[in-house]
Amino acid sequence: MMASKLTADEITGKLLQGSFSRSGPSVDRLPDPIADTPLVLTLDELSAYEHNPRTVTNIKYQEIKDSIRVRGLDQPPQVTRRPGEKKFIIRNGGNTRLSILRELYKETGDERFYRISVLFRPWDGERGEIIALTGHLAENDLRGNLMFIERAVGIENARAIYEQETGEPISQRELAKRLKADGYPVSQSHISRMQETIRCLLPVIPAALYSGLGKHQVERLLALRKAAAQTWQTHTEGKPNVTDFEVLFQDVLSMFDGDASEFVCERVQDELISHMKEGTGRTYEQVLLNVNENLTMARRSSVIETPLRLPPTPQVQPEPDSESDAHRPQEDQEPKTLQSESKPQSPDTQVTEKSTLAAPSASALKTDKPLPPPLSDEERIARLEAHVVTPVSTTDRVFEIKRQVAALDGEELPDFKANALVSIPVQAGGLHPISDVW
Structure with a gap:
């Protein structure tokens, strides 16, 4: 039996039937790469990092804008994306450049400002937030100095993230240790001043701090x-209603x-x-x-105490007791001296040696070399002028005030006129002494 011939209406109905429907789950986007990958993104796909420590416009903003207008981006900015979010965010600095690109595209309509090359770096599931924050802190410090309060707030945010990771408060020393491990070293004393600034000064003088108080x-x-x-x-203390x-x-x-x-x-x-x-x-x-x-x-x-250094003692040749001692070379005695100095000594021994050095015997002071004659006034003036490169216009009264201020801090202001006339014993070529550099 032959099949009936299709009419024109039936042929039209079959042609207008819908395509095969997809039975599997739909995917809105492809998964992010699992390794560092170059991408080309548009400005609509990018978003600034919301916890950027820089809150004030970069002082070099106009210079950077002029450079990008002429040359474009020298380096592709690093981006990442949190799990479940649609837009990519700047990973290590670059919020200023992103803002400039938006302005330039709005002003010129040039496609090269709208579609840019970036380097995608995967989001760390466990430590992504702290990596992004420390990255922005370090990058902003390198590209343009952060203000003191901006750095303080950024480190305070880092402390909150660390405490969220550990589930318990962390000390300033531990905070400094963790920041150093994440590539942003800050001393513990600096962290202490920053936290005190946020606690005591920021609620009272925010305008002064964010306008550049150093x-x-x-x-x-x-x-x-x-x-x-x-x-x-x-x-x-003890007074009522204070x-x-x-x-x-x-x-x-x-x-x-x-x-x-x-x-x-x-x-x-x-x-x-x-x-x-x-x-x-x-x-x-x-x-x-x-x-x-x-x-x-x-x-x-708060002054750091430095170890006391005794002035070098003059090496005086003792008077020989016999003819054989007089002809003995001094080089043979130096290794013994070095060997004795390298051995650890007890405190009692050190005290005894210091007192011996401080009060040498009368025989040790005898020397065949006569003392140099005292300098005349003309020789003193000539020696001082030989060490002066540019004359200082400081008056004696100003120098005396500086000396008194230094004395209040427990310091002693050096006297150039006195020190320039003194021979300074130094050491060159290891432990072989030189008696005078003049």
């Missing part, structure tokens, strides 16, 4: 706060929240002492003296 000024403020707090506690010092300090400091270029620490100190007079029952001069004493004590206690 590390030196912050350290002076923190030192003033500590010294004034000690003075306040000393003179208000204002808390932190409240007093913040009330005074808030009066100076403005541009960092107009911030003067001495004005803060003057205003703070004026407010401390009533609570302490002291005069302005008495409070100022006490605060300065506390500052001096804190400064001296």
Whole structure:
């Protein structure tokens, strides 16, 4: 039996039937690469890193924009993507460049600013957040100096991430150790000042900090706060209805929240002492003296003690006891001296040797070499002028003030005129002494 012939309507109906439907699950996007991979992305697919420590526009923003306008990007920015998110984020710095690319594409409409080459780096499932944050901290420090408060906030965010990883609070020393392991070394003392700044200064003077208040000024403020707090506690102890010092300090400091270029620490100190007079029952001069004493004590206690180095003793040839001793070469005696010095000595032995060196015997002071004659005034002036490259215009009064300031810190200001006339024994070529470099 022959099949019936299809009509025109039936043929049209078969042609208009839908295609085969997909029975498997649908995939919105391909999975991210598992290794570092170059990609080409558009600006619509990129997003800035939301925890970027730099919150203020880069001071070199216009220079970078002019360079990208002419040359494009010299290096492809590194990007990554969190699991489950649609947009890629900048991984190690580059938020400034991304902002500039958006501006340039809006101004010019040039496709080379819209579609850029990037280097994709996989997201670390366990430590992705801290790797991204430390990467931005390090990159911003290299490309343009971060402000002190920006670095402090970034490290505080890093501390929060570390504590979330460990599930317990971490110390400043542990924080410094972890940051160093992740490629952003910061000392423990620096971290301490940063945390104190965020806790005590940032709530009161945010405008001054974010307008560029530097590390030196912050350290002076923190030192003033500590010294004034000690003075306040000393003179208000046991008194009723005394204002808390932190409240007093913040009330005074808030009066100076403005541009960092107009911030003067001495004005803060003057205003703070004026407010401390009533609570302490002291005069302005008495409070100022006490605060300065506390500052001096804190400064001296922070000085790192260096080991005491005794001045080299003059090597004097002792008077020979016999003719054989007189003709014995001195080189034969040097190895014995070096060997004795290399052996560990007990404290009692060291004390005995120091006292022996300090008070040599009368026979040891005898020498065949006569002492040089004293220099005349003309020779002294000639020797001083020979060591002067550029004359200093400092007056004697200024030098005396500098000497007194150094004495307050336990230091001794060097005297050029006296030191230039003194022979300095040095060592060259190992342990073979040279008696004079002049």
